[in-house]
Amino acid sequence: MNKNEFLPTTKEEMKKRGWEELDVVLISGDAYIDSPFMGIAVVGRILESIGLRVGVIGQPDINSDVDVKRLGEPKLFWGVSGGSIDSMVSNYTATKKFRNSDDYTPGGKNNKRPDRATLVYTNLIRRYFKNTVPIVLGGIEASLRRLSHYDYWSNKLRKPILFDTKADYMIYGMGEQAIIDLGNTLRDGGDPKNIRGVCYISKEPVLEYLQIPSHEECLSNKEKYIDLFKVFYDNNDPVYSKGLCQKVDSRYLIQNPPSDYLEEKEMDKIASFPYQRDVHPYHKKDGKVKCLETIKFSIMTHHGCWGECNFCAIAVHQGRTIRTRSEENIIQEAKDFTKMKDFKGIISDVGGPTANMYGYECKKKLKKGTCVDNYRCVDDKRLCKAMKVDHSRNIQLLKDIREVPGVKKAFVASGVRYDLITADKKHGYNYLKQMVNHHISGQMKVAPEHTDDEVLYHMGKPGKQTLIDFKKMYDKLNKESGKKQFLTYYLIAAHPGCKEKHMHELKQFTTHELKMNPEQAQVFTPTPGTYSAVMYYTEMDPFTKKKIFVEKDTRRKEKQKSIVIDKKYQQRRKSNGASLQS
Numbered sequence: 182m183n184k185n186e187f188l189p190t191t192k193e194e195m196k197k198r199g200w201e202e203l204d205v206v207l208i209s210g211d212a213y214i215d216s217p218f219m220g221i222a223v224v225g226r227i228l229e230s231i232g233l234r235v236g237v238i239g240q241p242d243i244n245s246d247v248d249v250k251r252l253g254e255p256k257l258f259w260g261v262s263g264g265s266i267d268s269m270v271s272n273y274t275a276t277k278k279f280r281n282s283d284d285y286t287p288g289g290k291n292n293k294r295p296d297r298a299t300l301v302y303t304n305l306i307r308r309y310f311k312n313t314v315p316i317v318l319g320g321i322e323a324s325l326r327r328l329s330h331y332d333y334w335s336n337k338l339r340k341p342i343l344f345d346t347k348a349d350y351m352i353y354g355m356g357e358q359a360i361i362d363l364g365n366t367l368r369d370g371g372d373p374k375n376i377r378g379v380c381y382i383s384k385e386p387v388l389e390y391l392q393i394p395s396h397e398e399c400l401s402n403k404e405k406y407i408d409l410f411k412v413f414y415d416n417n418d419p420v421y422s423k424g425l426c427q428k429v430d431s432r433y434l435i436q437n438p439p440s441d442y443l444e445e446k447e448m449d450k451i452a453s454f455p456y457q458r459d460v461h462p463y464h465k466k467d468g469k470v471k472c473l474e475t476i477k478f479s480i481m482t483h484h485g486c487w488g489e490c491n492f493c494a495i496a497v498h499q500g501r502t503i504r505t506r507s508e509e510n511i512i513q514e515a516k517d518f519t520k521m522k523d524f525k526g527i528i529s530d531v532g533g534p535t536a537n538m539y540g541y542e543c544k545k546k547l548k549k550g551t552c553v554d555n556y557r558c559v560d561d562k563r564l565c566k567a568m569k570v571d572h573s574r575n576i577q578l579l580k581d582i583r584e585v586p587g588v589k590k591a592f593v594a595s596g597v598r599y600d601l602i603t604a605d606k607k608h609g610y611n612y613l614k615q616m617v618n619h620h621i622s623g624q625m626k627v628a629p630e631h632t633d634d635e636v637l638y639h640m641g642k643p644g645k646q647t648l649i650d651f652k653k654m655y656d657k658l659n660k661e662s663g664k665k666q667f668l669t670y671y672l673i674a675a676h677p678g679c680k681e682k683h684m685h686e687l688k689q690f691t692t693h694e695l696k697m698n699p700e701q702a703q704v705f706t707p708t709p710g711t712y713s714a715v716m717y718y719t720e721m722d723p724f725t726k727k728k729i730f731v732e733k734d735t736r737r738k739e740k741q742k743s744i745v746i747d748k749k750y751q752q753r754r755k756s757n758g759a760s761l762q763s
């Protein structure tokens with residue numbers, strides 16, 4: 182591995198490495214950004230580390246062979262990803278308006294990512310390379326669409342993505358171990374069907390796997406779709422999960438059990454690959470890539486989240502067990518930043534899916550796997566007693582990062598669960614004190630999403646009392662330190678179960694309890710792989726199968742949102758000609 186090189190994206194770069202051909206070509210819906218925050222870069226570096234020759238094509242032209250043929254045909258396999266975000270989420274707002282901007286495209290214009298990018302890129306390969314080596318799907322778009330799933334944008338239940346595309350295999354979840362196994366297996370001429378973390382299509386069922394409702398059954402009976410989703414959701418922990426087998430037409434989608442989670446030293450190793458932390462020069466001529474501003478000097482401390490908000494897909498993509506990097510490795514990354522010439526001393530983020538889940542886990546979960554049957558580590562009513570929330574390692578880590586010579590400021594911009602701060606009687610106060618004094622700038626963003634109990638139940642978010650308690654603690658700490666810092670709140674309108682009356686109640690709460698006028702709220706998007714999308718499609722509570730109200734009319738969704746946001750702010754935005762993006 183050369184410390185100063187991107188993976189090649191042109192034949193010239195291949196030649197410089199002395200390569201006539203590649204083992205693997207990776208294609209992505211994002212520009213090629215070599216960063217530990219970009220899945221395709223991580224996969225490329227992992228494959229490189231096992232000795233394979235890998236090239237990357239970011240955002241290929243889909244109307245010609247110019248890009249797809251740029252690196253030639255790989256010897257072992259093609260890897261295809263829609264990019265860091267599902268292409269339909271990336272291209273459309275919650276009310277299905279086209280988004281004009283794209284943070285992962287050079288120049289910022291949303292003109293390079295096709296709808297259903299995974300499918301389009303697979304077809305592109307098939308068009309120009311007949312009888313080629315296997316095409317392997319990966320990334321969040323494919324992963325969350327691995328079984329029958331509700332697709333909001335076509336408003337229908339779609340088949341598993343392998344049936345929609347003409348790909349051969351899929352790696353689901355984070356896929357680090359599965360990609361190593363796949364690379365080695367294909368190099369050695371083995372059969373990828375035995376690899377954990379892989380999906381494929383079979384003519385025969387795998388009888389020892391769990392037989393889940395067929396696509397046809399799900400289409401004709403929404404309760405069957407709920408049954409399917411529950412088994413899907415509960416079989417993501419490598420400690421105990423079984424393989425799944427779903428009949429689709431006359432064939433079967435086979436989902437092997439998930440890959441093992443990475444150990445701390447493996448997390449450290451992957452974080453330490455020689456990422457260039459920049460966009461590849463091939464894309465630079467087309468302008469800046471906005472996401473670099475946030476990821477370039479950010480540090481990911483862990484993977485996984487056990488928060489289980491029902492509208493979030495992290496549980497089924499990253500898993501519900503926290504896997505941490507070591508403190509030494511994280512601090513080394515901060516030290517490495519200080520040697521980079523464009524580092525100004527500011528670390529944009531030290532975090533993960535939920536920043537304050539670093540450094541502790543439920544002991545039972547680590548041994549036996551996460552609980553199932555909707556018995557959660559945390560929900561709208563309680564925190565499981567077995568989860569001993571402990572911010573002490575996180576506090577020390579942040580302190581150590583602050584003390585790295587050359588680091589002026591290290592922000593925590595990732596989401597923070599305020600209910601965990603109030604639950605940690607020993608260290609929660611001290612953690613928040615550090616945040617207030619050192620790791621936020623002017624404001625702290627928190628995500629209650631709503632404050633009405635009924636809606637919070639459907640969202641799987643904590644009750645409002647914890648928010649009240651947290652705000653008191655936050656205000657007190659700001660007063661003590663003489664700072665005038667605010668809280669800003671992420672709020673969601675039109676989540677399943679939410680009616681206009683609930684938005685009025687939320688407005689009352691923000692005005693009288695939080696003493697603020699929200700400037701923003703998001704209209705709910707039913708994204709694949711989430712319980713909330715199941716609620717949206719079935720109009721049922723998936724845990725009781727009782728009917729629930731779901732707002733499906735776009736104008737009324739917008740109305741829900743407008744109930745809660747500051748009228749003056751809306752007026753200002755309108756007079757500035759901005760549309761209120763949902």
Ligand code: SF4
Nearest residue numbers: 543546552557558565
């Ligand atoms: S015992 Fe409690 S904290 Fe542990 S995995 Fe189960 S629900 Fe989560």
